[in-house]
Amino acid sequence: MKYLDEYRDKEKTELLIEQIEKKVTRPWSLMEICGGQTHSIMKSGLDQLLPPEINLIHGPGCPVCVTPLELIDKAISLASMPEIIFCSYGDMLRVPGSVGNLFSVRAAGGDVRIIYSPLDALRIAKNNPEKEVIFFGIGFETTAPANAMAVFQAKTQGVENFSILVSHVTVPPAIRAILESPEVNVDGFLAAGHVCAVMGYWEYEPIAKKYQTPIVVTGFEPVDLARGILNCIQLLEEGKIGVENAYPRYVQQQGNLEAQKLIKSVFEICDRKWRGIGNIPMSGYRLNEDYEKFDAERKFSGIQEIQTNESSVCIxxxxxxxxxxxxxxxxxxxxxxxxxxxxxxxxxxxxxxxxxxxxxxxxxxxxxx
Amino acid sequence: MANKLNLENWVCPLPLKNYPTVVMGHGSGGKMMNDLIQHLFLPAYNNKSLNQMGDSAVLNLSGLGEGAGRLAFSTDSFVVSPLFFPGGNIRELAVHGTVNDLAMVGAKPLFLSVGYILEEGLPMETLGKITESLANACELAGVQMVTGDTKVVHKGQGDGIYINTSGIGLIPGNIDIGPTLAKVGDAVIVNGTMGDHGMAVLSVREGFEFESVIESDTAALNGLVDTILEVTKDVHCLRDATRGGMVAALNEIANSSNIGIEFDEDLVPVNPAVHSACEFLGLDPFYVANEGKMIVIVPEEQAGSVIEVMRQHPLGKNAVQIGRIVEDHPKMVLAKTGIGGMRIVDWPTGELLPRIC
Known part of the structure; x- marks a missing residue:
């Protein structure tokens, strides 16, 4: 498959690993931000091929993981209501809430649908005017433009029975929170390439400077990851600080300006609780005043206060x-x-x-x- | 087959044409049900055992299969939606599923039963088309549909049509194939590309508009199994890689035989369109369902001749050895990754869930 196989190439990966081996002189801990990168590292076995000096630490960039329990519970109670069609990305369905998950809601007769794009949820709303359609709008800056577009179109087209349950989070505040935590020891970051494709990497430059930590924009295939690691190790070994782009085929410094404009016009920045981590100030998006009638939390305000029970053993x-x-x-x-x-x-x-x-x-x- | 229905211009024979859709009466056990049997099912499946119309089919086993000492018996139910998808439909699946289950123990499939659960309101034409190609699939697979049952459920209590088929076959005396029989050193062979059926169904179900149509691989594998058994009787395991895909089949064998399996992920054939669709949706083709693919486990020294003969069969053109049975890590399946790492290839968890990003 074009644009994919060449980035899963064994020889190219081996060549980059050789260069990493030559460059590295001491142990370094690198954090890959995105869960998609963690998945790719483990699936390809890249971690087994790297020199032992390199310790990969897995970051918080899994939207499914960090969506707070309260919101999962809200989703579950909304999806259980008879007049609601609840639409979600597939992997949210299995996430455990305090009691059950969205699969168990579906088994009990709730109308829970897996969709691939929030615009599909909007279409379902238009086709089912007698129902309320809620889309579970989670994710990082990557999914924000599509979610914003669905709400924007709902407003433009006057689709009244559509709303989204928003739990958007953003990467830069999480990096800051990690760097300020005394327990965490990260020497360099591999930033998430798809997030940067939307947002650019200008936001990371002040962070790298303030915390004296290099950040390398990195892709998702083994060759991309090995290149990101090599760039980061080069910066660290040479004592340089800064942001480098190891994913130039998709990412530009300023990002996708159209997408950013859309995000800005629909969302506003808010504090957000991250599951397992806690509240991070100014780390999320919520719908702004102009779009508040599409906010499921405000539309169905009866579900605001839900008592949640997080497992005490989970780390x-x-x-x-x-x-x-x-x-x-x-x-x-x-x-x-x-x-x-x-x-x-x-x-x-x-x-x-x-x-x-x-x-x-x-x-x-x-x-x- | 006598009285063959014409699929292209299928018109319900009298008196079925008075009922353009299935109604509750078609499952009542009365005249209407009898009409359905006489005018639709009997002409389609036409064979001696069925035509006797007893409460059970009486089967004559004499002269079927050399030295056959053992009976294989299997059942499978089909609830696929949509009923029709590129490369196949529910009725073919209904025959192939059961025929393949029989073939996977080395049995020669002989007789099938069919149970229909019809939803009130199902167009009679749909039932006609389904019945006709069930019959065609039987003929192609060399099996006879000898007994059946029909029930009708109220509108809203079914999904158009559910089909169950059961089948029996005879296992020749010198054949011993089963999931517990894989041995260390054996070769692991597949007969072709993985994930075609699941992606074909998904592509129509979810309304994706992929540039190229992905066709299901639904096929009866008993013919291919026969050709393998002509080369060697020393086949240890056969497993059709249906739900859960190749990975579920390999894990089942690893567990049942208490051995480890290692394969090279670059050697597993995957249709480029399936590969692209899976990448697009965040799915792994090794976990996606097939309906005409199987895992063949034979002693390493037999692998060459088995692959050679498989490649001469239309259902085995892409046959290839993907790995082998190992002593290490019993009950676990490992893959050598494209960049030279190793990874666990674990059981599928439940429903395949597309990833968010």
Whole structure:
């Protein structure tokens, strides 16, 4: 497959790893921000091929993982209402709330639908005027433009029975929170390439400077990841600080200006609670005044106060901040598995726990074919 | 087949044409149900055992299969939506599913039963088309539909049509194939591209407009199994890679035989359109369903001749060895990744869920 196979190429990856090996002189801890990157690292086995000096720490960039429990519970109670069609990206359905998940709502007769684009939810709303259609609008800056577009179109077209349950989070405040945490020890960041495709990387330049930590915009395929790691190691070894773009085929410094404009016109910045981490100031988006009638939380205000119960044994917060690795959890692989996840990091494929469980829960032995 | 229905211009024979849709009476056990049997099912499936119309089919096994000492018996239910998809439809699946289950133990499939659960309001024409190609699929697979049952449920209590088929086949005396019989050192072979059926169904169900049509691979595999058994009787396991895809089939074998499996992910054939669609949706083709693909496990020294003969069969053109059975990590399946790492290839968890980004 064009634009993909060449970035999964064995020889290119090996060449980059050789260069990393030549360059590295001491241990470095790098955090890949995005769960998609964690998934790719584990799935390709890239972590096994890197020199032992490089410690990859898995960051908080899994939207499924960081969506707060309160919001999952709200989604579950909304989806259970008979007049509602609840639309969501597929991997949100299995995320455990305090009681049950969206699959169990569907099994009990709730109309819960998996969609691939928020515009599909808008279409469902237009086709079902007698129902209320709610879209679970989660994600980082990557999904924000499409979600904004759905709300923008709903307003333009006067679709009254459509709303979104918003839980948008943004990357730069999370990086700042991680760098300010005394427990976390990250030498450099691999920023999420798709987030930067939307937002650019100008936001990261002051962060790199203030915290004296290099940040490298990195893609998702093994060759992209190896290149991002090499760039970051070069900066660290040479004592340079700054932001580098190792994903230039998609990312420009200023980002996608049209998308940013749309986000700005529909959303406003707000404080946001991250599951497992807690409140991070100014780290999320919510619908602004002009679009508040499309905000499911305001539209169905009866569901505002829900008491939630988070598992006391789950360490997903520490995992999301890179303080611990999944296999350091006492429940990992025993009581907590992808079939019966205790915490959100075990649910989504992008969650670090699920990626560890799926691809690397045992010491792998090699056999040559 | 006598009284063959014309699929292109299918017109309900009298007196069915008075009922353009299925109504509750068609499952009542009375005249209307009898009409359905006499005018639709009997002409379509036409065979001696069925035509006797007993409460059970009486089957004559003498002279069927050399030295056959054991009976294989399997059942499968089909609830696929939509009923029609590129490359196939529910009726073909209904025959292929059961025929393949029988073939996977080395049995020669002989007789099937069919149970229909029809939803009131199903167009009679749809039922006609489905019945006719069920019959065609039987003929192609060399099996007879010898008994059946029909029930009608109220509108809203079914999804158009549900079909169950059960089948029996005879296992020749010198054949011993089963999921517990994989041995360390055996070769793991597949007969072709993975994930075609699941992506074909998904592409129509979700209304994706992919540039190229992905066709289901639905096919009866008993013919291909026969050609393999002509080369060697020393086949250890066969497994059709249906729901859960190739990965579920490999994990089942690893568990049942208490061995490890290692394969090279670059060696597994995947149709480029399926690959693209899976990348687009965040799915892994190794986990996506097939309906005409199987895992063949034979001693390493037999692998060459088995692959050679498979490649001469239309359903095995892309046959290839993807890996082998190993002593290490029993009950686990590992893959060598494209960049030279190793990874666990774990059981699918539940429904395939497209990833958010």
């Amino acid at each position: 997903s917060g520490e995992i999301l901040q890179g303080i611990k690795k999944p296999d350091e959890c006492s429940e990992f692989g025993s009581r907590c598995t992808p079939e019966f996840p205790i915490g959100a990091t075990m649910v989504s494929d992008e969650g670090a726990c699920a990626a560890y469980f799926r691809y690397g829960r045992m010491k792998l032995s090699r056999t040559n074919f």
